[in-house]
Amino acid sequence: MIRLKQGDVVAVRIGPEQECLCRILFKSSYFRHLALVASYGLLREAIAPADQISKSKIITLLYTTVRPSAVEGAWRRISSGVFLDNDRELSRRIVANEVWVEDQHCGPASEEQLQCLPQMKVFMERIFVKRIAQDAQQGVQADRP
Numbered sequence: 237m238i239r240l241k242q243g244d245v246v247a248v249r250i251g252p253e254q255e256c257l258c259r260i261l262f263k264s265s266y267f268r269h270l271a272l273v274a275s276y277g278l279l280r281e282a283i284a285p286a287d288q289i290s291k292s293k294i295i296t297l298l299y300t301t302v303r304p305s306a307v308e309g310a311w312r313r314i315s316s317g318v319f320l321d322n323d324r325e326l327s328r329r330i331v332a333n334e335v336w337v338e339d340q341h342c343g344p345a346s347e348e349q350l351q352c353l354p355q356m357k358v359f360m361e362r363i364f365v366k367r368i369a370q371d372a373q374q375g376v377q378a379d380r381p
Contacts, residue, residue: 238311240271240302245289245314247279250369255279257288258311258368259318260302262327266339269301270358272327275368285314296371297326299356300364307361329356 240246242263247255257279264270275296276289302311327338330353335342345353359367 238308238313239304240307240311240313241316242271243317243319245285245316245318246311247314248275248365248368249310250365250372254369254372255312256368256372257285257292257314259289261297261323262338263302264339269303270299271302272297272299273302273364274326275371277372286318289318289320296368298364298367299329299358301358301360303361310361310365329354331356 240260240263242260244260246258246260248258250256255278257276259274259276260271261274262272274294275298276292277295279285280288324338327336328342329336330345330350333345333350335345335349335353336356
């Protein structure tokens with residue numbers, strides 16, 4: 237059974253012959269199945285995944301659940317231990333008018349933070365896959381969720 241962890245690079249099946257290249261930026265130790273996942277578009281077999289990640293921008297950045305039973309067979313680990321400098325900062329978000337970075341509570345959100353930081357929304361695996369598939373097909377690019 238696949239158990240994903242922070243820094244894993246995975247190929248997520250989005251169709252019969254298509255996979256999307258994704259990376260686990262943050263995996264919560266508090267909420268066991270919660271993860272922040274970045275999508276880099278369609279997996280191109282001719283390009284090494286590490287090169288594709290380092291030369292690509294994030295297309296989709298979403299919180300999702302990664303229950304082993306739900307991702308088994310549909311997600312395959314390509315590599316582990318891929319961390320970038322801004323991964324931690326990308327997890328900064330608003331949860332119930334409070335600022336969080338990864339599993340760390342940073343305190344109440346200011347008015348400015350409420351305007352500029354994303355509200356945390358969690359997508360179940362099936363909805364997550366549908367969203368990254370749409371974004372990969374359209375070439376949509378998002379800096380923040």
